[in-house]
Amino acid sequence: MKEKHQLHLDGRLIAESDGAVWVPLADPTQYAIALHYEKKVPLLEGDIQSALTFRKHVAHTPQLSGAAFATCLPCIHVTIAGSYIRFSASMLGEELFVHHYTDYLSLAGPGDLQYIRRRVDHISKHFDVVREALQSLRQYYKGVQPRSRDTKDPARLRPNPTLRPTSTRSSHTRLEGLVFEDRMSFGDMQYNPALWRARYRGRPALVKFTERYSVRTHQLLAGCSPPKAPELYFAEKIVGGIWMIVMKRLKETNAENTFLDQALPSSVVNDVKAALDVLHKGGLVFGDLRRSNIMVQLENDVYRAKLIDFDNSGREVASDDPAAAEYEAGGPWYDPFLNPWPGLPQEIQPSKPMRAAHDLAMLELISPSDRLGLNEQGQVFWSK
Structure with a gap:
């Protein structure tokens, strides 16, 4: 000393x-x-x-x-x-x-x-x-x-996640195949500190760190044919209590940038509707439907879509009372500090449960180009 x-x-x-x-x-x-x-x-x-x-x-x-x-x-x-x-x-x-x-x-x-x-x-x-x-x-x-x-x-500045003591041996085995490359960036936009490019057992991967994540929702959509979400390699809670999500890194771009000031193609809308239908039939809600959370790719001259970002997804809550619905064990709720922007469906309110109907209302809001919509920051804009 x-x-x-x-x-x-x-x-x-x-x-x-x-x-x-x-x-x-x-x-x-x-x-x-x-x-x-x-x-x-x-x-x-x-x-x-x-x-x-x-x-x-x-x-x-x-x-x-x-x-x-x-x-x-x-x-x-x-x-x-x-x-x-x-x-x-x-x-x-x-x-x-x-x-x-x-x-x-x-x-x-x-x-x-x-x-x-x-x-x-x-x-x-x-x-x-x-x-x-x-x-x-x-x-x-x-x-x-x-x-x-x-x-x-350079690897000294990359994540070095530690699994919890309660993690299984198979979890540690899966982690051995993960190699971080660099932070995820989006064109000229600043990188996101929670997203990393990586390789998982030789395959391109995206790693996300988040406090909350619905693994069940992601797995359900990724298991559809054709897949309605990126392939999920594995998801583990690490020391510190946060989730580490390792998924396939897509070549697709998001609908926000691809269809700026344009209506979403009917093929994209139909794919999103089909994904929401799968969730709603399973008693789940997506909870954060924005153009930036829809990944699109051109296949045989037709745009196909997948959903990403399942931080706010989960089981639909029947009660409006957080205490009665067992807030932590129940489904997703809107942030108590949510700012209800003009044009947002009136039923979407702070500290209220997310509903399947809200997913459909948001799809109606973000699909056309001639109505009020929201950009990635939640700011109101008029598409032309």
Whole structure:
């Protein structure tokens, strides 16, 4: 542990850590910071200071450059404010990402002996986890070969998903065939941080990370003949509680760009209607029907369509009462902050359940070119 580690640039003090654990790489002249520590009196100030100080050390310390070009610099952050402590972790990608694993935990305070013992037991478990994590980081960095700007490893900035401890052996086997390539971009549009190009067992794949996903809906449409959704290679929940969806990467383009200021061809409308019919007969709703979620491809001079983006899909809820319908276990609901744009069907309202009728109403809304519609950002536009 280096206490009060100072960083100078051109003779000026630009950063000072209250404490840091430096660990050597495979080349003992190069290091990484495995744990960074800040102690501040005001709550939250230590969180900000720890991240900024860590970034400055990485940017201006030559002994840390080898790890920065070889890894995403995983680091544990411990911040103390008075009698409170918080544990976090960071990784360096396009920017420094910090995740707080705990809130501020009280190390002191009134209470009887039994309460104090429970609190001590609770806090000690967190310290035990941090100790094991620090040991793992020491071993990890010990095997890292430092790199330079000319030999940097681009894979360090790509996802490295970890399956949950409850995942099956077959899940781990499927994950072995996944190789990330780069972020998914759409022409001149900025890339989407949740979408990645990849190869899955040699086949072009698209990987999506999302907090919610209806695997059942996707599988149902992908299993149709002809398929009404991209082939789903596999879907798994990973550490952090989010879904990782791996599907076939389509060559098709979305209907938003293909038919800008035009009506959707009858073949596309019919394909979408057929897909919705399959879902509705199964008691499911799509929930987010927009032109950007319809992929189209020209086949024998006829446009065919598939649906994508099943984040809002699921079982149709019978009740309008979220509590009665068991919100979490039930079907999809509209966002409580949904802005009902002009032209949107009146029955589509914040905190209300999604209905099969809403899917059909949205299809009527986005199909023609001479009515009010919505662009990909949900803004109102008039097609010409």
